[in-house]
Amino acid sequence: MEHFIVSARKYRPAIFKDVVGQQAITNTLENAIENNHLAQALLFTGPRGVGKTTCARILAKKINQDGTEKEGEDFAFNIFELDAASNNSVDDIRNLIDQVRIPPQVGKYKVYIIDEVHMLSSSAFNAFLKTLEEPPKHAIFILATTEKHKIIPTILSRCQIFDFRRIGVKDIKEHLADVAKSENIDAEDDALHIIAQKADGALRDALSIFDRVVSFAGKNLTREAVTENLNVLDYTWYFQITDLLLECNIPQVLVSYNEILSKGFDGHHFIMGLASHFRDLLVCKNQETIALLEVGEQVKTMYFEQSQKTSSQFLIDAIELANACDLKYKNSQNQRLLVELCLMQLASLNFQGEKKKSNSHERFIIPPSYFRSEEYTSKKITSAGSVVPNQIPKTEVAKQNAEILREPSEEISSKNNSESRDFSENKAASNDNSIEAPTEKVNERPQLLAERNAKKVSALSLKSIQKKQEIKQELVANQPTEDNLPVNDFSEDEMQVAWQEYANTVESDGKFNLLSHLTMGVPRLEGTIIHLEFPNQTIKVEVERAKYELLGFLREKLQNYEIDLDITVNEAVEKKYAYTPREKFEKLKEKNPLIDRLRQEFDLDI
Known part of the structure; x- marks a missing residue:
């Protein structure tokens, strides 16, 4: 069996032109040699596998060439490579200094390549300072390191520094394609691209990975073989997951993530x-940023096609969510749940514009036509926003809303279950021609019934959230726009009487929490706007939940469909409690000033 030479050694560059991805440095060195401007101490620094030692060897060989050497002469006797990781003591540096004094027997220069120079001890660095600053004219030092910050400043100041950069994915892929062609290997462009990405800017690593994958796949190098051997998650998974997120298909997203974990x-x-x-x-x-995409042409087309399906706002929000999950991942106790929650949030970004941020202080105006109860019992408000009269039976809206309550994936409270059963009984009664009373009850206010059914949908199910939003759109966005509704004048006293009647209705329904909120303060009338002020946001939210039903009652009672509510929060209003006897006395005195006169008459203490 022939001796195998790894590609990193077999295809190591012999001249500066063959060095990949370091054109600026190689051009500088070539010009310095031609113009005789080469410094006597050079420092090559940069990541692993980018060509530091290779350039040092090429430089050491090139500076000794004068045109009279034999073909294939490598000047091995003039090049001394020292590994500072194992020769880092003061004695090793002293031996090196003794050798430097001896001139070369062949060629013009003796070149000392010290690899991993940052491993030298402080004493060794200090012993090396004088020789590095004023070496013999026949000696050139080339120091190579991956960690320049560990070298003391006095050494750095005596060297000409060359910073080697990471090699680009495109350059590595092109070099791998040349190597594959030389080895008669049929390699797909995507396969070489994955290897180049996996190498992370190090050409030596890329060649090592290439050898490993070729041993696995043979002469036919495919993308599937590379991803399987390197245990790299294929980019097709990300395209598939993104399509599911755009479709808001949460179950399938979680199933796909489980498949990824199982692999x-x-x-x-x-x-x-x-x-x-x-x-x-x-x-x-x-188009200006598409050049930042480091992928093959085929994959670039796939990226472009999928980018047309997404909005910029969706992608920005998605990046923010994924980045937040990335930051929390290591500290999470349940890492799988964290990722699954992130995926569910990503899939919810397109739910009926759910991510749109609304101003909580902005007053929402309910259209008067929303409260029409008689003329629209035979009309169905379609999802497209048009009113179709006499096309669908009057109880169809109630039927559809009752179907929502039967969804198996929804989690509905016991109270809502009882209301659902009552509503289903009314629906069944409406289908029976012999029973008329329940039918009239259902058809009396179909939109308000639909609103109550929307409230019954559980908020714990993502599917139910979507259903609830569809019903709300049907109730608010698609209202008729006729202007023949009554707008009778009314006084503030009449409004207070109607308000109290509604409070009595709430009390009879057993909604004592809402009753306490409605009777907390006195509503103030300004034109047709009823102003309410509460001490905190929680009470405001509770009252806003009953806003539709409250406005419907007031508009019908007062026969004015321009009435609206303005609910504000004034956190500065605080309820003061009396704790000490003096505070209690002052509280009583505010209510009845005669109490203070009573105290003075009888000379009482507090």
Whole structure:
């Protein structure tokens, strides 16, 4: 069996032009050699596997060439490589200094390549300072390191520093394609791209991965073989997950995530990749930034097609959610639940514009036609926003809303279950021609019944949230726009009487919490706007939940369909309680000033 040479050694560059991704440095070194401007101490710094040692060897060989050497001469006797990781003592540096004094036997320069120079001890660095600053004219030092910050400043100041950068994915892929062609290997472009991405800017790592994958897949290098061997999550999973998120298909998203975990992939790796996928989709939205997308041409087309299905706001929100999940992942006690919750939030971004932020202080005007109760019993408000008269039976709205309550995925409280059964009984009665009374009750206010049914839908189910929003859109967004509703004048006293009647109705229904809120303060009338002021946001939210029903009662009672509510929060209003005897006395004195006169007459103490 022939001896196998790894690609990193077999295809190591022999001249500066073959060095990949470091054109600026190689051009600088070539010009310095031609113009005789080469410094006597050079520092090559940068990540692993980017060509530091390779460039040092090429430089050491090139500076000794004068045109008279034999073909294939490598000047091995003039090049000394020292590993500072194992030769980091003062004695090792002293031996090096003794060798530097001896001139070369062949060639013009002796080149000393000290690899991993940051491993030298402080004493060794200090012993090396004088020789590094004023070496013999035949000696050149090339220091190589991956951690420049560990080298003392006195060494850095004596060297000409060359910073090697990470090699781009495109450059690595092109070099791998040349190597595959030389080895007669049929490699897909996507497969080489995945290897280049996995190498993270290090060409040596890319060649090592290439050898490993070729050993696994043979002469035909496919994307599937590379992803399987490297245990890399294929980008097709991210496209599939994104399509499901755009469809708001939460069950299938969770199933797909379970499949990914079952294949042995880490949840943290998945959520980071998903955030990067969203970033790439956002990059594709603009022609100016599409150059930032480091993928193959075929994959770039897939990114562009999917980016057209998404909005920029969705992608920005998605990146924010995925990044927040990434930050919380390591500290989470239930990491799978954290990722699943993030996926459910991502899938909810497109729920009927659910992510739109509304101003909580903005007063919502309810259209007067919403409270029509008689003329629209034979009409159905369609989802498209048009009114279709005499097309669907009068009880169809009630039937559809009753069907929502029977969804198996919804979680409905016991109270709502009882209300659902009552409503279903009324629906059944409406189908029976022999019973008329329940039918009239259902048809009397179909929209208000639909609103009550919308409130019965559980908020714990994502499906029910969507159903509830559909009903609300049917109730508010698609209202008729006729203007023949009464707008009779009324006084504030009449409004107070109607308000008290509604409070009595609430009390008879057993809604004591709402009753306490409605009777907390005195409503103030200004034109047709009734102003309410509460001490905190919680009470405001509770009253706003009953806003539709309250306005319906007041508008019908007062025969004015322009009435509306303005609910505000004044947190500065605080209820003061009396605790000490003096405070209690002052409280009583405010109610009845004669109490103070009584105290003075009888000379009483407090």
